[in-house]
Amino acid sequence: MTLPQPERRTRKDAARNRQAVLEAADALYARSEHPEDLTMADIAAAAGVGKGTLFRAFGDRAGLLRALYEARLEPLREAVETGPPPLGPATPPQDRVPALLDALVRFKLDNRPLALALEESGSTTGPYQAAHYDHWHDRLRSVLEEIPGLPHPGFTAHALLAATRADLVERLATEDGLPRDALRAQLAAYARRVVGTQA
Incomplete structure (x- = not known):
């Protein structure tokens, strides 16, 4: 069934507004020294939309941060799911664990203002309730489960992620x-000790 023209236009406008908001928020967080001070009004003004548009599309500031964070994470997700070594599934699990943690810590370093804003906005439930954490x-747990004899892969995954x-x-x-480079090297050495590939 073909949708009526007005409804199709409304959906197209909503998608365009959502993209404009994400792009504006991305630019603001990338250059902000104090991302916690950015308001929904700041982002709406930069995107050229009303504040109501932001709240309808994202719910609140935390929802906007989550959407922006997820958009930036998507290439990393794809690399882990289907990509080539060292992140992809063809890599042995003892090597994939440090590679995955290295990719996450590089992501956090490259996206520090946004990552900090998201964790600090974490509402009363905290960062461990976020969908991206799960x-x-x-x-990580599924990769750890592939390592013979490694105990408590669920707990180990939590402990390793805490370092990122x-x-x-x-x-x-x-x-x-x-x-x-030192931070990355120390994290890799720690991860290798945990998975038993380095003394």
């Missing part, structure tokens, strides 16, 4: 002054 925990939290990455990179 996705990465499930993915945006607030910890920010602390290590800024307050502790740990260079990017």
